[in-house]
Amino acid sequence: MKELVFVGLGLNDEMGISLRGLEETKTARATFMELYTNLMPNFSIKNFEYITGKHVCVLSRRNLEEENGAIVLEAAENGKTVFLVPGDPFIATTHIALRLEAQKRGIKTRIVHGSSIISAIIGLSGLQNYKFGKTVTIPFGENSSETPYKVISQNKSLGLHTLCLMDIKADEKRFLRINEALNLLLEIECRNKLGIVTEDSLVVGVARAGSVMPILKADTVKRILRYDFGEPPQSLIFPGELHFTEVEALVAFAGAPGTLRSSVR
Amino acid sequence: MKELVFVGLGLNDEMGISLRGLEETKTARATFMELYTNLMPNFSIKNFEYITGKHVCVLSRRNLEEENGAIVLEAAENGKTVFLVPGDPFIATTHIALRLEAQKRGIKTRIVHGSSIISAIIGLSGLQNYKFGKTVTIPFGENSSETPYKVISQNKSLGLHTLCLMDIKADEKRFLRINEALNLLLEIECRNKLGIVTEDSLVVGVARAGSVMPILKADTVKRILRYDFGEPPQSLIFPGELHFTEVEALVAFAGAPGTLRSSVR
Numbered sequence: 001m002k003e004l005v006f007v008g009l010g011l012n013d014e015m016g017i018s019l020r021g022l023e024e025t026k027t028a029r030a031t032f033m034e035l036y037t038n039l040m041p042n043f044s045i046k047n048f049e050y051i052t053g054k055h056v057c058v059l060s061r062r063n064l065e066e067e068n069g070a071i072v073l074e075a076a077e078n079g080k081t082v083f084l085v086p087g088d089p090f091i092a093t094t095h096i097a098l099r100l101e102a103q104k105r106g107i108k109t110r111i112v113h114g115s116s117i118i119s120a121i122i123g124l125s126g127l128q129n130y131k132f133g134k135t136v137t138i139p140f141g142e143n144s145s146e147t148p149y150k151v152i153s154q155n156k157s158l159g160l161h162t163l164c165l166m167d168i169k170a171d172e173k174r175f176l177r178i179n180e181a182l183n184l185l186l187e188i189e190c191r192n193k194l195g196i197v198t199e200d201s202l203v204v205g206v207a208r209a210g211s212v213m214p215i216l217k218a219d220t221v222k223r224i225l226r227y228d229f230g231e232p233p234q235s236l237i238f239p240g241e242l243h244f245t246e247v248e249a250l251v252a253f254a255g256a257p258g259t260l261r262s263s264v265r
Numbered sequence: 266m267k268e269l270v271f272v273g274l275g276l277n278d279e280m281g282i283s284l285r286g287l288e289e290t291k292t293a294r295a296t297f298m299e300l301y302t303n304l305m306p307n308f309s310i311k312n313f314e315y316i317t318g319k320h321v322c323v324l325s326r327r328n329l330e331e332e333n334g335a336i337v338l339e340a341a342e343n344g345k346t347v348f349l350v351p352g353d354p355f356i357a358t359t360h361i362a363l364r365l366e367a368q369k370r371g372i373k374t375r376i377v378h379g380s381s382i383i384s385a386i387i388g389l390s391g392l393q394n395y396k397f398g399k400t401v402t403i404p405f406g407e408n409s410s411e412t413p414y415k416v417i418s419q420n421k422s423l424g425l426h427t428l429c430l431m432d433i434k435a436d437e438k439r440f441l442r443i444n445e446a447l448n449l450l451l452e453i454e455c456r457n458k459l460g461i462v463t464e465d466s467l468v469v470g471v472a473r474a475g476s477v478m479p480i481l482k483a484d485t486v487k488r489i490l491r492y493d494f495g496e497p498p499q500s501l502i503f504p505g506e507l508h509f510t511e512v513e514a515l516v517a518f519a520g521a522p523g524t525l526r527s528s529v530r
Contacts, residue, residue: 090388125353
């Protein structure tokens with residue numbers, strides 16, 4: 001049967017995949033993987049191949065985007081093919097074109113979900129999912145854009161939290177870090193002067209969500225700039241209006257200063 | 266060691282858990298589970314116990330909310346305890362109080378993430394994650410509220426999509442269905458007359474996200490009202506402004522009418 005199954009690898013390492021994903025991989029005729037849309041810091045292809053008993057062909061951005069995933073589509077036309085993607089497969093929009101092309105060629109597609117950085121970071125923070133507005137990615141300085149600042153501003157005006165993901169250039173092993181991102185936002189603040197991201201704004205830094213030892217730290221931008229979050233991946237949350245349970249969670253799980261309590265109505 | 270590990274069961278059935286979650290469960294001294302915050306339609310406790318080799322104690326809402334999870338906390342004070350939760354453990358905010366109480370008692374807490382209905386539905390739809398605004402839950406008719414209507418309206422005014430989850434009363438085996446939710450929204454439209462949810466509005470219905478055969482259907486509210494989505498869990502997406510790739514995805518994956526193409530700039 002012509003079939004292409006997109007399987008989420010989940011977070012962090014080869015243990016992030018679901019039992020269903022493992023099963024699908026073991027029964028695939030061909031197995032591909034990409035590791036450039038998200039960083040899985042402790043992922044070992046060797047261990048993964050050992051667990052699944054499959055040889056995995058790791059694809060580059062060039063294979064998938066310039067060559068439109070031809071190698072994957074050809075395999076899927078000859079039998080069940082599994083394509084492994086970090087996190088939940090379609091949270092990055094990169095692979096929608098591949099799924100569309102597969103459908104067009106009469107290849108049946110399915111998705112086996114994995115845990116996503118989005119729900120992981122929200123869950124770790126103790127902030128309430130339904131109080132998050134639009135998510136945004138902060139680009140590297142050379143592609144600097146005011147969009148993230150505008151999104152944070154819009155969300156704040158609605159009382160909503162903003163999850164900021166960090167740009168990634170996995171092929172160059174470059175991952176935007178929290179302090180770089182904050183400096184980029186402070187520069188934009190300097191030009192706009194709306195008081196959206198100042199040195200005194202509350203922000204939550206998150207590093208290595210999904211690993212055994214994620215780091216969370218909530219404090220003012222000024223202090224978070226000097227905090228050592230260690231290795232990537234890193235992310236930021238700019239809180240909007242906080243409910244008192246959310247404040248307690250930030251104090252307990254992210255070491256927020258107790259003075260934050262007095263800011264809540 | 267005093268330790269409480271919150272483990273996400275992921276979606277649909279006992280195969281939704283990650284390999285890391287399985288490992289943590291196998292090595293736990295005590296194992297608890299709740300199955301009321303989200304519906305896992307094909308979950309078998311017996312199969313799960315077989316896979317993990319553990320006896321699992323299933324807790325009710327009363328155990329966790331009225332008795333503040335005392336039974337879980339007591340176990341965690343005596344050694345590593347795993348608490349299994351559908352989806353990603355903290356996407357429902359129900360268990361934050363338990364995590365806070367554990368920390369207060371000096372019990373170390375950790376989270377092993379699972380795939381969440383949130384990222385699953387967004388991924389299945391082919392709509393772009395960063396174009397979603399605030400998420401909302403539509404309550405049953407007896408608790409009817411204008412909040413979902415207002416959230417859809419606010420998101421639409423910003424060009425953003427709205428993910429609407431459905432209320433659930435697992436203890437009574439009641440799950441709000443797509444047609445009931447749409448009728449509730451149409452009633453609110455009748456009172457407000459803002460043209461936010463009319464019979465001609467585009468909407469995407471999703472049933473059993475995370476199962477092997479999820480159902481997606483995009484069409485007008487009028488037609489979706491008559492569409493048979495089968496068993497719960499069900500959800501809705503009200504699209505905001507659509508990018509042409511998103512339209513192609515809705516046509517290909519959700520059977521949206523091809524005429525939708527002409528609506529995109």
